[in-house]
Amino acid sequence: MLSDLEKTAIRDHYQNIAKSLPHFRPRAAQRQMIAAIAQAFSRSQSVSGEAAPEREGESIVVVEGPTGVGKSLAYLLAGGIMAQTRGKKLVVSSATVALQEQLVGRDLPFVVQHSGLTLTFALAKGRGRYLCPYKLYQLTQSNAQDSLVGFESPNVLWDSKPRPEELAQLRVLADEFAARRFNGDRDTWPEAIDDGIWFKVTNDRHGCLKAACPNRAECPFFLARETLDTVDVVVANHDLLLADIGMGGGVILPSPADSFYCIDEAHHLPKKALSQFAAEHSLNQALWFLERVGGVVDKVAGVTDKGELATLADEAAQAVIESLQEWMMHLADEPTLAAHDGFNEPSWLWPDGVVPNSLELLVNNTALSAQALLKNLNHLNDALAAARRDQNQDGPLIDRLTGELGMMTARAEQVEAVWSQMATTTVEGEAPLAKWVSRKMTDKPDYVFHASPISSASKLANGLWRRAAGAVLTSATLRSLGNFDLLLRQTGLIWLPETTCVALDSPFDFSQQGELYIPTLAASPKDVTAHTAEIARWLPKLVSHAEPIGTLVLFSSRKQMQEVALRLPESHLPLLLIQGELPKNILLAKHHEAIAAGKPSVIFGLDSFAEGLDLPGEACVQVIIAKLPFAMPDNPIEKTQNRWIEQRGGNPFLEITVPEASIKLIQAVGRLIRTESDYGRITILDNRIITARYGKQMLACLPPFKRIG
Known part of the structure; x- marks a missing residue:
């Protein structure tokens, strides 16, 4: 149960933000999320002695928070206060480096500055992101004369005698680190470091000398780990969190029993876990x-x-x-x-x-x-x-x-x-x-042996949820076909019946801000050739080559994307920016430049552009979805999973493929309205969304745009 002290602290610090920022508007959905997290964490059971309490999900909450809710502020404020009052660490985990950097560089400083809540925080990285001073000094000293003197078994570290440029790079790293102009974090080096070089100077837990290392006092990895012990909030990523859980927990990050977890972009967790295990x-x-x-x-x-x-x-x-x-x-x-x-x-x-x-x-x-x-x-x-x-x-x-x-x-x-x-x-x-x-x-015959669970549910349930002091899982899209069942099954939370699920309302007025258009096409996506021709025929009608707005066209197939691009009329070719032909940052910069100059711009993208791409205002006034984003079960894990479902009398298409496609479709549609002033149109070039039963289910889960056509 929340104490009066905790209730007061949450209310006062939230009000401080409103007072500090003249244009800040408290949102009902954000306040609801803060309350849900605080209530869940207040139900955390203390560990007495060696025996951990039996957890049934009472301190876990799943929150779907649409874009615009302000999820990071909600979980940082509520989680930070609850962690401090309950003597826990707040471990925030994201799926992407971009969100990690945003949390450390923007969101946490914002909360500290405007709420009055004193929170210390640090970014947690895997050991492989830090150099090993001992290995670096050994390599540079032993190779001072471009030789391998001192290495009794050089093949352990080098597949062949190191090249002069490799040795020169190592010496520069050593000089900069010794002069404290480089802190040993690979991500802070101004240029890209070749993976082969970096492998020579980083370390793993097996080769580390630990306390016996003569360079222990200046080791970037251990200095970073010591920092984690002193801060209130640890910002990690899903890969690091899962690696820690795989080693038993509390090895890299604070122990689960002493941690409240805020898992952002939680829809990525099941597949990240499969990859880790x-x-x-x-x-x-x-x-x-x-x-x-x-x-x-x-x-x-x-x-x-x-x-x-x-x-x-x-x-x-x-x-x-x-x-x-x-x-x-x-x-x-x-x-x-x-x-x-x-x-x-x-x-x-x-x-x-x-x-x-x-x-x-x-x-x-x-x-x-x-x-x-x-x-x-x-x-x-x-x-x-x-x-x-x-x-x-x-x-x-x-x-x-x-x-x-x-x-x-x-x-x-x-x-x-x-x-x-x-x-x-x-x-x-x-x-x-x-x-x-x-x-x-390859030229020389080689084979790779693979083994993997087909579900990470059991490992997550036993390694994380049943041991954590508490957790919030959040993302803009967690429900599939209107419920949380898919996520609960994939994460193992289905076995923790006290888990709370909350779906927050969007702050946007979709019926006024957006339109949904589903034109009648002569071809079905099942006929790939005919459907590709149909898309190429429709795009010039949908996209003006004169109106200065941004359009995002999303494809499920690279081949289809490229074929459609080749069939566009010459009037539209200068507008086109195709994913993969330019680095993402350059492509987006060119897109924004065109819009700023009063010119139209069209981005052709694949699945990765259907999520996380933020193009507010005129940068994205139209999203065109080439076809429903069904994934083909073409990898061995999915094939094994589908056979298992079928053998149990289930239908993998309805149990897995359709729910996952529903989530992807909602994410793709979510590229259109990013702020309360955005507007635009969604066009879906796939008649199955109105003719198939599953399509109608997916359509019912989309935001309530005004239907046209």
């Missing part, structure tokens, strides 16, 4: 590192007196090599993976995640060998850590071996993750794992 590895890359395990563990044995462990690790590595070589023979004979002239790489999907009978023994043997390798490498890492505490040991040598062994351990962990899932047999009634092999179309 999936595993894959290349056969050739695995062989490359496995062949080097013996040399590294022998050197480790020399300073740890763990010869037996080193032998076991080497034997396990050799066993994995033998298994992978056997895989190469099997895969070379697999007709599904035969080379073809198409653009897509061939793949071999195992239906329902069931390993072919002839390969069961090989799968299990590969998994056992990979597990043994990882186990023994971890033991050797522990032995190195113990040796480092021995003052009589060669510290620099141990540090160098720690980095080399850490790299081996990280790669072994990746391989083990794949084969553990490959060898997993799903319990009857549970969702299967998707398992497949793809062939890389």
Whole structure:
């Protein structure tokens, strides 16, 4: 229950914003969101002793907040106050870097300045965004004369002898960091840093020397992590949040039990989670590192007196090599993976995640060998850590071996993750794992092994929701076909019955600000050629080549987008800006320049332009949607998921495809009205929205624009 102190604090700080800004208008939907978050977080149960309380979603709220509500202000104000009064951290997670930067650079400073609420905050990034000073100094000192002196096993760090320009880049980084003109955060370097170079100077948790590192005091990663311990609000992204949860929680970010989460752009979370929990590895890359395990563990044995462990690790590595070589023979004979002239790489999907009978023994043997390798490498890492505490040991040598062994351990962990899932047999009634092999179309034959859950619901429910002190999930579009069912199923919140769902009203008057036009087309999108011709015929009628307004035309297919562009009359070609032909920032700049100069401009875009693109005012007066945004279930995870739904008597098109398309359509339509003064027209060039039953459902969920035509 909310205390009187919390109620007063929320009211007073919100009123401070209104007093501080003459043109600020409190919005009913924003106040409703603030109240919903505060009420949910007030129901959080305290953790007593070691046992965490059984959570049923009582402190979780799902809020659909349309554009214009002011969601970030609502969750930062309510979440910040509740976190302070309840002794929690506020962890804000977004799907995009753009929103992270907006939160840290604009929204949080705004709340602090105008509300009077004292909030400290910091941006959280993954370890890979920071350089490792120890590795950087070692590389630049050892290579001072363009040599590799000091590296007993240079192939661990370099695939070949470093080029002079690579060494020069490393020295510049080292000089700038030593002079404190560079803080070690890759994103603050004024120019792009080549991935190959950056990989040499960053680190992972396996190769890190931690407290024993001689450069620990100036380590950008640990300095950033120490900052997170001192602030009220931690701004992260979904990938970092999910990586932390995957490691048990509280490793990178504050622990779930001590955190209130504000998950913005929450509709991205399920697919982000699937990507995080999936595993894959290349056969050739695995062989490359496995062949080097013996040399590294022998050197480790020399300073740890763990010869037996080193032998076991080497034997396990050799066993994995033998298994992978056997895989190469099997895969070379697999007709599904035969080379073809198409653009897509061939793949071999195992239906329902069931390993072919002839390969069961090989799968299990590969998994056992990979597990043994990882186990023994971890033991050797522990032995190195113990040796480092021995003052009589060669510290620099141990540090160098720690980095080399850490790299081996990280790669072994990746391989083990794949084969553990490959060898997993799903319990009857549970969702299967998707398992497949793809062939890389390169000069040297290579294959990639993949394994993935088909749903992230269970991992999110058990790893996050049942452990978090509280959470708000929000986005402009969370409902599908008028309800939250799809999101609740995909995130696992369906199993937490006390979860609250709130759909806020839009502040816009859609019936006055916008029109909806659905012209009668002679062709159905099912006939792609005829439908493409129809779009090309209609666009010149819909888009004036003289009226100085912006038009956004959204396609579901790049091929169709390009073919329509080729068929436009010459009068419209100078107006056209096509996604992919220019960098996004340059394309948008040219679009705004044309509108400012009193000229029309037309953007042709794909799915990614249907979300997050903000073109207020005259920059977007018309949105034309070429066809309903149905996704083709063409990846192995979706194919496995659809088979599972069908086997349970369901219809994947109605259960998954239509609801997801409904969300995408609402997002696309949402590009039109971005402010209370915007106006314009939505045109949908797909008659299925009025002829098909599912289309009518999707149409009913769109904003109440005035229908014309």
